[in-house]
Amino acid sequence: MKFPASETLAAGSSNINGLERAGHLELWQEAFGRPPPKHLSPRLMRRILIWDLQCRLLGGVPVKTDRVLKQIAAGKAPAGTTKPGSHLIREWNGRTYQVEVKGKGYVMDGKTYRSLSAIARRITGAHWSGPRFFGLT
Known part of the structure; x- marks a missing residue:
């Protein structure tokens, strides 16, 4: 029909x-x-x-919106959805790291960073995608 x-x-x-x-x-x-x-x-x-x-x-639905909806359905937070006040937690080599999302940057151990990639580099010593390192993509 x-x-x-x-x-x-x-x-x-x-x-x-x-x-x-x-x-x-x-x-x-x-x-x-x-x-x-x-x-x-x-x-x-x-x-x-x-x-x-x-x-x-x-x-x-636009392709971009469809992609985000599929990420949410799969239980993953879409990239760029962190809001000020959110906390990201990642364990690396036996240590737990906590990052607080601020309006203009991210705070870890009292120091402000401009990007999650800079924090991932600080933690690992290697180049990482910050959102991927923290499980956001």
């Missing part, structure tokens, strides 16, 4: 809302290539199907 490309989002949403469960299941299979999760409520299924229609008609 495919909607014509020229159909408006409002009309498509109305059509989805008017379908019975069997219609929702058919649309889901077409949209995602598999049946919906077993305990997905009909209301949430309709909302997801309407979101999918919106993406097809108006364009989906």
Whole structure:
């Protein structure tokens, strides 16, 4: 059950809302290539199907946003998301290092650094990507 490309989002949403469960299941299979999760409520299924229609008609999520969402789903903090007041902790060679994120830099052992890479270099003695060293990428 495919909607014509020229159909408006409002009309498509109305059509989805008017379908019975069997219609929702058919649309889901077409949209995602598999049946919906077993305990997905009909209301949430309709909302997801309407979101999918919106993406097809108006364009989906930007690539950069999609990448960040996938990182979050994988349990990784996206790069550049550290906020002032956050603390980063890393164990290296048996010692635990703690870094506090400030508005303009990072503080470790009372000394302010401009970048996480500078701190990683200080800890390891080698060139490291600071965000990678602290598990942010």
